[in-house]
Amino acid sequence: MKRILILALSLLIAQIAPAQQALSFRAPVVSPEINADHTVTFRYRNPKAVSVKISGDFLPDRTVADMVEGKDGVWTYTTEPLEGELYLYNFIVDGERRNDPSNMYMNRDIATWTSFFTMSTKQGDKGWYYETHDVPHGTLSKVWYRSNTLGADRRLTVYTPAGYEKGKDKYPVLYLLHGSGGDEDAWADLGRTVQILDNLIAEGKAKPMIVVMPNGVYYNNAAPGYAVNMFQPTMRNSRSDSTVEIEQSFPDIISFIESTYRVAKGPKNRAIAGLSMGGRQSCSVSRSHPGTFGYIGMFSGVVLAETPEAEAALARQMAPKVAPSLYWIGVGSADGVKVNSLKLKEYCEKKGYPVEYYESDGGHIWRNWRVYLTIFAQKIFK
Amino acid sequence: MKRILILALSLLIAQIAPAQQALSFRAPVVSPEINADHTVTFRYRNPKAVSVKISGDFLPDRTVADMVEGKDGVWTYTTEPLEGELYLYNFIVDGERRNDPSNMYMNRDIATWTSFFTMSTKQGDKGWYYETHDVPHGTLSKVWYRSNTLGADRRLTVYTPAGYEKGKDKYPVLYLLHGSGGDEDAWADLGRTVQILDNLIAEGKAKPMIVVMPNGVYYNNAAPGYAVNMFQPTMRNSRSDSTVEIEQSFPDIISFIESTYRVAKGPKNRAIAGLSMGGRQSCSVSRSHPGTFGYIGMFSGVVLAETPEAEAALARQMAPKVAPSLYWIGVGSADGVKVNSLKLKEYCEKKGYPVEYYESDGGHIWRNWRVYLTIFAQKIFK
Numbered sequence: 001m002k003r004i005l006i007l008a009l010s011l012l013i014a015q016i017a018p019a020q021q022a023l024s025f026r027a028p029v030v031s032p033e034i035n036a037d038h039t040v041t042f043r044y045r046n047p048k049a050v051s052v053k054i055s056g057d058f059l060p061d062r063t064v065a066d067m068v069e070g071k072d073g074v075w076t077y078t079t080e081p082l083e084g085e086l087y088l089y090n091f092i093v094d095g096e097r098r099n100d101p102s103n104m105y106m107n108r109d110i111a112t113w114t115s116f117f118t119m120s121t122k123q124g125d126k127g128w129y130y131e132t133h134d135v136p137h138g139t140l141s142k143v144w145y146r147s148n149t150l151g152a153d154r155r156l157t158v159y160t161p162a163g164y165e166k167g168k169d170k171y172p173v174l175y176l177l178h179g180s181g182g183d184e185d186a187w188a189d190l191g192r193t194v195q196i197l198d199n200l201i202a203e204g205k206a207k208p209m210i211v212v213m214p215n216g217v218y219y220n221n222a223a224p225g226y227a228v229n230m231f232q233p234t235m236r237n238s239r240s241d242s243t244v245e246i247e248q249s250f251p252d253i254i255s256f257i258e259s260t261y262r263v264a265k266g267p268k269n270r271a272i273a274g275l276s277m278g279g280r281q282s283c284s285v286s287r288s289h290p291g292t293f294g295y296i297g298m299f300s301g302v303v304l305a306e307t308p309e310a311e312a313a314l315a316r317q318m319a320p321k322v323a324p325s326l327y328w329i330g331v332g333s334a335d336g337v338k339v340n341s342l343k344l345k346e347y348c349e350k351k352g353y354p355v356e357y358y359e360s361d362g363g364h365i366w367r368n369w370r371v372y373l374t375i376f377a378q379k380i381f382k
Numbered sequence: 383m384k385r386i387l388i389l390a391l392s393l394l395i396a397q398i399a400p401a402q403q404a405l406s407f408r409a410p411v412v413s414p415e416i417n418a419d420h421t422v423t424f425r426y427r428n429p430k431a432v433s434v435k436i437s438g439d440f441l442p443d444r445t446v447a448d449m450v451e452g453k454d455g456v457w458t459y460t461t462e463p464l465e466g467e468l469y470l471y472n473f474i475v476d477g478e479r480r481n482d483p484s485n486m487y488m489n490r491d492i493a494t495w496t497s498f499f500t501m502s503t504k505q506g507d508k509g510w511y512y513e514t515h516d517v518p519h520g521t522l523s524k525v526w527y528r529s530n531t532l533g534a535d536r537r538l539t540v541y542t543p544a545g546y547e548k549g550k551d552k553y554p555v556l557y558l559l560h561g562s563g564g565d566e567d568a569w570a571d572l573g574r575t576v577q578i579l580d581n582l583i584a585e586g587k588a589k590p591m592i593v594v595m596p597n598g599v600y601y602n603n604a605a606p607g608y609a610v611n612m613f614q615p616t617m618r619n620s621r622s623d624s625t626v627e628i629e630q631s632f633p634d635i636i637s638f639i640e641s642t643y644r645v646a647k648g649p650k651n652r653a654i655a656g657l658s659m660g661g662r663q664s665c666s667v668s669r670s671h672p673g674t675f676g677y678i679g680m681f682s683g684v685v686l687a688e689t690p691e692a693e694a695a696l697a698r699q700m701a702p703k704v705a706p707s708l709y710w711i712g713v714g715s716a717d718g719v720k721v722n723s724l725k726l727k728e729y730c731e732k733k734g735y736p737v738e739y740y741e742s743d744g745g746h747i748w749r750n751w752r753v754y755l756t757i758f759a760q761k762i763f764k
Contacts, residue, residue, distance in 0.1 A: 048476055094430055098480060104493045104606065104614060111486045113495075117612060132610050137535065141523035143547070153519065165525070165642045194608075224486065226576075228514050230499060232486060260547045 029074060031102040032089075034119050038081040042089070044100065047073025049093050056089030057367065058082050064092065084120035084127025086192065086370065107190050109366070110181040110233045128199070129374055130192040135202035136162030140194050142184070142226070145256035149249035154215055155222035156253065157184045159193055160261065161201055161208040170264040172381040173210045173257060175293075176373070177246075177274025177281050180302075181235035183223035184215040187373075190366045196374050207381040210261055214253050216278055218245030241277060243284050250285045254292070266294075268325065271380045273297025275369045276337075283318030283344070290321040295380040297328045299372040300364050303340040315343040319351065326379060327355040330372035334363040411456060413484040414471075416501050420463040424471070425484065429455025431475050438471030439749065440464050446474060466502035466509025468574065468752065489571050491748070492563040492615050510581070511756055512574040517584035518544030522576050524566070524608070527638035531631035536597055537604035538635065539566045541575055542643065543583055543590040552646040554763040555592045555639060557675075558755070559628075559656030559663050562684075563617035565605035566597040569755075572748045578756050589763040592643055596635050598660055600627035623659060625666050632667045636674070648676075650707065653762045655679025657751045658719075665700030665726070672703040677762040679710045681754040682746050685722040697725040701733065708761060709737040712754035716745040 031043040042054055044067065052067040052075040059065055059079075067075035088107075090097050099106055100115040107116050120128035138161045144153050161171065176193065178186040187193045193211055200206035219242070221227055254270075257263060272293045274282040279301025286293045303314045320327070327348050331341040341357070348355035358375060360368050413425040424436055426449065434449040434457040441447055441461075449457035470489075472479050481488055482497040489498050502510035520543045526535050543553065558575065560568040569575045575593055582588035601624070603609055636652075639645060654675045656664040661683025668675045685696045702709070709730050713723040723739070730737035740757060742750050 046478060048478075096428060096430075097483075101479075104490060104495065105612060106495065108486060113486065113488065132604070132608050134535075134610060137526040137537070139523055139525045141521055143521045144519040144544070153516075155519070162526070222514070226514050228516055230487060 029102045031100050032117050034117070035078075038083075038119070038121055039079050040082060040087075040117070040119070041076060041078045042067070042091075042100065043102065044075045044091050044093075045073055046075065046093060049073075049075070051092075051094055053092040054089060055092060055097075056087060057365075058085075058087045058089070067091070082119065084118075084122070084125035085367070086116055086118045086127060086130045088114045088116050090115055109186075109190055110235060124203075126371065126374075129196050130370060132195055133199060133202075135198055137198050138162050138194060138201075139164065140188055143260075144222075145253065145260075147249050147252040149252050150218055150245065152221050155184050155226055156215060157188050157213040158257075158261070159188070159197055159211040159213075161197065161210070163208070164210075164262070168262070169208070170262045171208055171210045172264050172269035172271070173212055173261075174295075174377070174380065175250075175253070175270070175272040175282075175285075176211055176213050177216045177272070177278030178213070179274075179276030179278050180241070181217075181233050182278075183217065183220060183233065184213055185223040187211075187213040191373060192370055193373065196370065197377060200374065200377055206377045209377075209381060210257070210263065212253065212257055214246075216242055216246050216274070216281055218242040218249070241280075243277070243281050246281050247284045247288050250289065267291055268294045269381065271295035271297070271376075273299060273328070273373075273376055274301075275299040275372075276302045276364065280318065286320050286324070287318055294325040295328070295376075296320065296324050296326070297330070297372065297376045298341065298344065299330045299369050299376075300332060300335050300337060301329075301340055301344070302337045311340070312343055315340050316347050318344060319347050320353070323351070323353045325354060327353050328358070328376050328379060329355065330358040330360065330368070330375070332362045332364065332368050333359050334361070335368075337364065411484045413482050414499050416499070417460075420465075420501070420503055421461050422464060422469075422499070422501070423458060423460045424449070424473075424482065426457045426473050426475075426482065427455055427484075428457065428475060431455075431457070433474075433476055435474040436471060437474060437479075438469060439747075440467075440469045440471070449473070464501065466500075466504070466507035467749070468498055468500045468509060468512045470496045470498050472497055491568075491572055492617060506585075508753065508756075511578050512752060514577055515581060515584075517580055519580050520544050520576060520583075521546065522570055525642075526604075527635065527642075529631050529634040531634050532600055532627065534603055537566050537608055538597060539570050539595040540639075540643070541570070541579055541593040541595075543579065543592070545590070546592075546644070550644070551590070552644045553590055553592045554646050554651035554653070555594055555643075556677075556759070556762065557632075557635070557652070557654040557664075557667075558593055558595045559598045559654070559660030560595070561656075561658030561660050562623070563599075563615050564660075565599065565602060565615065566595055567605040569593075569595040573755060574752055575755065578752065579759060582756065582759055588759045591759075591763060592639070592645065594635065594639055596628075598624055598628050598656070598663055600624040600631070623662075625659070625663050628663050629666045629670050632671065649673055650676045651763065653677035653679070653758075655681060655710070655755075655758055656683075657681040657754075658684045658746065662700065668702050668706070669700055676707040677710070677758075678702065678706050678708070679712070679754070679758045680723065680726065681712045681751050681758075682714060682717050682719060683711075683722055683726070684719045693722070694725055697722050698729050700726060701729050702735070705733070705735045707736060709735050710740070710758050710761060711737065712740040712742065712750070712757070714744045714746065714750050715741050716743070717750075719746065 033041045067077040272282045279298040415423045449459040654664045661680040
């Protein structure tokens with residue numbers, strides 16, 4: 001048996017030329033390694049490198065730390081004890097950024113892949129919600145719908161909660177929008193929507209719900225690899241704000257969802273939230289379709305305007321014409337777009353709308369948006 | 383507007399520390415670039431590198447080619463004119479393998495990420511089937527089912543053809559199995575199942591069908607990132623052959639699918655196929671559930687046995703007890719496991735089963751398995 005197994009593996013190795021890494025006969029380097037004391041050790045083998053540093057969002061103030069070369073040319077770095085979280089990092093090898101070749105976990109933000117890992121120190125900490133646990137799991141689907149408004153078939157991501165397939169219940173729907181340069185994959189991949197919802201629902205902390213994650217860039221039909229060309233997504237273009245087009249075409253999405261899935265209707269069963277450009281869209285869509293959404297979330301919402309006065313006017317325009325059950329605003333204390341959140345909060349308060357304002361540390365980053373989703377999902381449809 | 387846009391981008395750049403690549407201010411390097419004459423140019427900027435090579439499956443005999451350094455430290459390589467195909471490649475920088483940092487398209491095979499691109503030279507060439515075109519698109523879902531046999535909730539991938547959601551038709555089902563070390567993501571990602579089926583169905587060359595891609599490794603419930611820990615998949619373990627367990631638990635999958643989706647039943651509406659270990663499983667499952675599958679595909683099927691005699695006996699055991707409508711065997715001429723395919727073909731011929739044998743160039747590689755799927759999908763349910 002062993003002989004044939006070795007033969008078969010040898011054949012495979014000879015034939016899978018570009019996939020050498022997984023089958024390398026060098027002793028494997030384990031990286032990252034989460035230690036019992038919640039420190040994390042990173043390892044990178046490169047005997048020829050002169051300088052290896054690590055950049056990661058677990059480092060204080062996001063500085064860069066030196067890795068130390070040991071025997072065998074393996075460079076290492078061990079963190080302080082860390083909290084449960086999804087962490088991003090990369091190595092800097094003689095000045096060149098590269099991902100950890102020993103860690104196959106990477107996620108893509110716009111056009112950039114970054115190594116990541118999740119860890120939790122106890123059930124219910126932040127990182128715990130981002131991990132898969134032995135709880136009932138929902139389904140994640142990539143679905144195409146027709147937008148007659150935009151004259152195109154477009155792709156969106158749908159999360160249906162555990163039990164959807166076999167049950168008869170109708171579910172409320174959260175429409176969840178990504179930021180500029182993102183696509184319909186962003187919330188599921190970077191946002192850990194599936195894990196967060198599975199875990200919150202299993203704990204009874206969120207109502208079972210459908211989450212719809214459309215592509216919010218009107219001129220892209222689908223994420224890279226599922227669009228008709230192999231485009232490189234970018235934020236560097238003048239068409240990055242799809243707010244008007246998404247606002248006008250949003251009824252196409254709602255009517256597709258409500259005619260395709262077992263959906264509870266009416267504003268008490270519809271929520272909309274988004275991050276950055278998607279935050280602006282969630283405000284704009286809810287305002288231009290008054291009474292459609294009972295729950296509105298703006299996560300680090302970006303408003304682009306030429307003057308402070310125009311910016312303030314835009315922020316007011318984003319406010320709903322009909323009072324929602326909840327207007328939830330989340331933003332990082334270091335986020336440059338915080339002023340928009342504060343203005344919107346002020347405006348909602350003046351109108352007497354139920355508004356909650358949540359300020360977290362840090363800036364315009366996914367780490368915050370995962371937290372906002374975790375909180376917002378517990379507050380809606382109740 | 384421009385002022386605020388620059389401000390907003392600056393804020394984002396300052397805050398998205400690990401995602402520097404996409405937002406770098408260096409002039410972007412375009413790589414790969416598919417030229418009008420079907421040659422492809424690769425570019426890689428690294429002024430400090432002493433030697434940069436490219437390894438790719440478009441090179442003759444899969445050798446490695448030197449890249450040439452130009453101004454600005456950008457290394458380039460241009461291929462001969464290429465046929466339509468999905469190509470894999472990586473750079474070798476001073477002896478270290480790395481992916482193309484300018485190309486965000488990567489796919490994962492077991493634990494290895496590799497840069498790729500697709501190209502087609504005309505409608506209907508091989509590469510054309512692997513690309514997304516403006517045709518009706520099916521849905522791709524990641525679904526969990528209960529396997530009572532294995533005592534676990536397990537994840538599988540389901541492709542439902544365009545029109546499934548709104549229609550009432552019942553569809554035949556192809557069960558499609560991955561190889562050792564793979565998972566339920568492999569066929570959709572590396573195998574381009576969605577694109578192949580969308581395109582074949584749109585052309586009328588394949589019947590609209592459901593494709594079910596289970597996780598065929600019995601001790602893994604789900605692909606990396608959706609299992610309960612962050613495991614690194616590997617072929618290097620003694621439990622890599624899950625044939626017996628998958629054979630025994632397969633009725634759990636069929637009964638889940640047939641009770642959850644609008645499925646046409648009976649052997650004329652069930653096909654099973656798989657690659658490598660999955661080829662062995664497709665044979666084994668169809669044999670131990672006689673009369674269940676009308677169409678059986680073995681793609682580069684691997685049979686592990688200690689002696690040539692035992693190997694031959696195993697190959698015979700894989701043959702069905704009940705004649706299927708079609709036994710389709712595909713294998714590469716340079717594949718070390720070709721002997722099993724030939725023996726199985728011989729056995730089927732002796733029994734008088736309808737058998738087709740297809741031999742392609744090359745070895746035990748995804749490039750072949752995509753071709754086999756493209757052919758097999760056109761032959762079933764007709």
